Amino acid sequence: MSKILFFGGKGGVGKTSCSSAFAYARASEGHKVLLISTDPAHSVSDLFERKIGSDIVQLKPNLYATEINPEEESEKYFSKIRSSIRKVYSVVIIEEINKQLDAAKLSPGTNESALFDRMVEIINETSEDYDFIVFDTAPTGHTLRLLTLPQLLSSWVDVLLSKRRKTMQYKEMLTGDRTLVKNDEIIEILMKRKKNLTKAREILIDSGKLGFVFVLNAEKLAIDETIKATRTLKDNNIPIAAYVVNRLLPEEVTSDFWTHKKQDEAKYLAFIEREFKGTTIYKIPLLSTDMKEAQIEEIARSFMDE
């Protein structure tokens, strides 16, 4: 099975529970696992009933976790930019640039971009250290964007690099200064970004370590979305590692209401098994209690007998 797994699915199907239980299962088998939450609600902290935060912490033997906080990450990025301004300009100009940065901070794409940057950073830094990296992510569309971004960004960086190089070469010819290309900060910044993106792409896409896990419930809307998203992932050449059908009703139901529900569920489950034939399908029972650490252990068992 692939090494870097993204758990995705429609909102509310139980992504956090399933990804945590999956990570727990692999960890108890003796693999070293890193569980990363990108969910702004940070349900992993709630689930394990302890504050996790943006540093990697150990939850159990072999099980590590971290939560990405996009606001914190973008703040880090902006303060890095601010410190590089101080090296270059006078106070008046700094004021002007800060205004521009503050405006950018409010732009709708900022948090997502910061999240993506941090994900790339974690993948680049830790992929050697863990047997499994499990991302508990936000709803499907968001994840798709995150996974297709390296492609888009690398070509953007490539074009910028070639344009900047040409610009500086012309400037060298015009001024006679032969050190411009070599000492250009912009080229340096772009090269660094290119290096990170290339590395992330190699790890994620070329090495075949990436896999997507769909969490869904045995009901119409969740199935519809999963089918659509499966198609999009296949179009983008992202392999699907498994499907997890969560919250299955118990076998013995008594009242008419639940019998009816159970019949519907069986129908949808059969449909799921037909539709996604050939891929691992995990079936997770509905629990009578809230998800806490003890319940994760219970669910983890469903991920163990493959």
Place this chain on the structure above:
Amino acid sequence: MGFLNNIKLFFEGALDFNSRATSKLELAYEEEMEEFMILAFSDIIGIDMPTTYYALEMYPYLYSEIGAWQKMSVNRKSVWEDKFSKMDMDP
């Protein structure tokens, strides 16, 4: 032929009184620069791109160049006029 051509090029360069070579270089420089700016900082002229965030780290180093580019974009009355005025129409 190559030798003759080189001599021709030499005199063309040496007797370039209107400094056409330099202005051609300047033109090429400006064009590359402008394309870079549009690709990196299009949000400044109102075109939002998914790459906006990633370009920000270059902003401090390009501050004055961005200012000049912005002024140029605002003052330009017509794209065509701008392009034609830069062309060398002499034979």
